[in-house]
Amino acid sequence: TMGDAEGGAEEQDYEEEDIATGGMDEGGLEEGQEDDLFSRLGESSDDPEQKRMYMEYLSLIKEIDCQNKIIQDIKAQVMDMCGKPCKTRNELREIKRLRICMEQENIKLHTMMNRAVQLQNFGSHRHYRELTMTTTVDDDNISPYCVGPCGAPLTGGGVGGSGGTADDCSEEAGGSSCCQVEGQEDRLIKALSKAMQKMKGACPEDMKMMQEIACAIMASKGSKPKQVCSPGPCNKSPCDESSSSICPPPPPARSSKRQRPCPPEPTCPPPPPCGPPSGPCGKSDSLDKLKKRIVSMQCSVKKLLNEVSRRESAQTCGAGGGDDDDDDDYGGGADISRPPCPEDPDPLVISGGKRNTKADKYEKMKENYTRLLTQYQRKDCQMKELEQRMKGFVGSGPSKGASDADAAELNLLRARVNELKEEQLEFKCIMKEQSQQLEDYRNKYMLAQQKVEEQCVSLEKLNMNNKRIEQQINTEVKEIRSKFQEKLNELLHFPKLLENEQLKLAQVCKEKDDLQSKLVVVCKELKSCKIQLENPVADLSPQLAQCQLDLSQARSEIEELLRQRDLFCEQLKTTQDDLDTLRTESAKIIAGTKERAEMIKAQQQDQINRLEKELAQCRATASLSVNDREAVIREMQGQLNTLSYSFDAAQKQIKTLRNHIAYVSNENCFPVKC
Structure with missing residues (x-):
């Protein structure tokens, strides 16, 4: 087991290791810094695989440190919530959730520690330090029965180190009151x-x-x-005779x-x-x-x-x-x-x-x-x-020749x-x-x-009374709520009845208005009938004949209008059919023209693209031809320069040859002037 049983010196070494790894991240991973962190066991250097495992180990110890901090934070939250005198149901659920989360994080930490052990054993051969692993709340509850007089564990050790063994000497005197x-x-x-x-x-x-x-x-x-x-053996530390200072205590020796x-x-x-x-x-x-x-x-x-x-x-x-x-x-x-x-x-x-x-x-x-x-x-x-x-x-014993000193x-x-x-x-x-x-x-x-305990007891009594009163109030409130709910359930059908009665009343009022209008009409007819009964009846036969004639004319006009209406309906139907055909044909024509326009547009776009490509090629060829022309001009200029130089040299040689020939033919002659 590792964690709180580790010594203060080991924690200090691990903090120095964290500081060194932080500096390595800022400045880059260099060979000198690696040697400063963990020195090699031998003189030979690491192969690429061992170097990769060493870099993985350095990143892993950082992750282990972060995981320890996470577990410590969760443990602090659990301890704070457990330290409260009164806990609600939500707080108990939160404590349970935090404990589950702590167990999961502890499993992750154990996995990281196993990987670190594997990297220490099979990775780069170096002088590794021990790694610390924080404990959970359950480990803290058990650990008072698993540690020695100075906090050291009875058995086990840390990662990368060897733990000491504790063999009791009670085998020789077991079962006695001394033990x-x-x-x-x-x-x-x-x-x-x-x-x-x-x-x-x-x-x-x-x-x-x-x-x-x-x-x-x-x-x-x-x-x-x-x-x-x-x-x-008794470790003595002799004190100085002349000094009155405190004698330093002997260092505690570690015995197995x-x-x-x-x-x-x-x-x-x-x-x-x-x-x-x-x-x-x-x-x-x-x-x-x-x-x-x-x-x-x-x-x-x-x-x-x-x-x-x-x-x-x-x-x-x-x-x-x-x-x-x-x-x-x-x-x-x-x-x-x-x-x-x-x-x-x-x-x-x-x-x-x-x-x-x-x-x-x-x-x-x-x-x-x-x-x-x-x-x-x-x-x-x-x-x-x-x-x-x-x-x-x-x-x-003082000898006879002892001195006075x-x-x-x-x-x-x-x-x-x-x-x-x-x-x-x-x-x-x-x-x-x-x-x-x-x-x-x-x-x-x-x-x-x-006194403090008495006050605590009084506070607990007050808390219990408050809880009891709160429970009574809650029960009374629940009873009142149930009564209100019953009353509401009893009165729930009355709004529907009111709506139905209102609808019936509106319908009755409407019927009443209709009957009143009909009553007014009947009253008017009754008055007209009374007036007619009071007045003498005149001869209405010519008026009747005239009305019948008008009625026959109106009927003939209505028939003519109906015939014209039928004719117009037929014409409207034919024109509607023609309009539909024209619409379909025009839609087809428009679609065809659109397709042709799209095709022409695509062709024109392709042609434009092709012409642009050709233009770019022409420009490129023109620039290349210009460059070639300039190069040819430069080359021809160089050739002309060489030819002129060669021509001048040839003329000089011809002149020298002529002079030589003239000198050979006639030594007394002067050289020919060109």
Whole structure:
């Protein structure tokens, strides 16, 4: 497994690698830059295939870095949403979706890492660095049980590197109470290291406090009287006699075997490792974690006090002891002064907020306590070294011829030892006072913590009441809505009935108007009939004959008009048919003329194109002929020049020959003038 178990030095190397790859992209891929990134194993250069695989590896590490950033962003979103005290249904769905997305991105990252391993093994032979791989939320929840005291994994390693093995020495003393107590301490250290790995977003004060807690626990663990299963040589760092500075602690040696001590003295049991937040409220979980941290700090303080009392008793009875006991004590002091793991501490992100004055005072007192503890350890180291030197002088025994200088030095050393003992007593008093103040501040802090928990409980009760009231309101609103819906369903058919009645009313009104108009006509006829009945009837026979004659004439005229109409209809039909035929013929003629015009246009266009081509060819031939003519003219001019030059030369030769002939024929004659 790779990721958070990698060391800070490896992460720094990988950041340097990213910077170098970025510079390579900007400036171009050159051979010198490739050698700067990863040096070759041998002197031979890469073949083209290895070079191509190396370039693929460089691009792949960039993609891996981007993939790590994507997974970290998704994990931050998941942690933020999980940290909310109350989650809605949509938020739970969003958390589930983000987890699925994180798993998919993690699968992509594993595929890239496998490809990177393949390129490292079968690509260009170079000194590759280890690659980091970020972890998911589930890995973070499991990892407190899979890391060692300093955050290193129990098994496995990184890409391109070899991981160390952890063989427990519990095979020799398995099943004893020593293993159980040590297992509890290991779990405590594992949880603390995991907390330090997760505190990248916390404030510097929390990080510093976690470092001091880790230092105190490691010092208390290393200062106990141990019977190591497979002890190694004690790494001593002798202090300078003349200097009063702090002795540098020996570097922690990496051993392939884990040493388990024998059962320690009865102390406070360490708290179990803090698991992932499983409750709905993240604030109460953070408070519980803070309580556990305070309890662990109290246990470490008690361990340190027990160790101080043990050393006091050892110093009182150390006059008759041998050199081996002093060496063991010195080794224990070296273990006490050993700093915590050099990795970058990342404790769990505790709920933020402004620190109150009590917490600040508590931090200051704790810092003073740790500072006094380190000074006490330094003085203890110096005192033990001086005691060893004194025992060396006393063991060798003063010879009869001992010089006064040795006696003076011995007196000075004894005075120095007395001074250191006095300082030790002063530091003990100061440590007791600091521990009392620390206890007072712890009690105040616990009271404040209790108040905070009470407020949290009251807030939870208020939230529950609000939820209950909200549910009641929602149920009442649903009931009212259902009642309104029932009323609406009951009144839904009334608009249709109203429309039907309105239509019937409109129809009845229309019939009423028709009947009123008919009634008016009937009334008028009734009045006319009454008038006719009142007036005497005249002789209407001539009027009737005249009307009949007019009617016969009108009928004959109507028949004539109908006959003319039929004639006109026939003519209209014939003219319509002629018009249709003319339209079809004209359309055919127009289509034919259009086709001919298109054909003529195409022919003319082809002819124009052909003429343009011929014109271009003629222009080209004309330009070529002009060029040829100029070339011929130049050539002929050159030939004429050569001919004229040859002619002049021939004339000169003829002249010389004539002169020669004349000279030969008559030596006394002068040359002929031309």
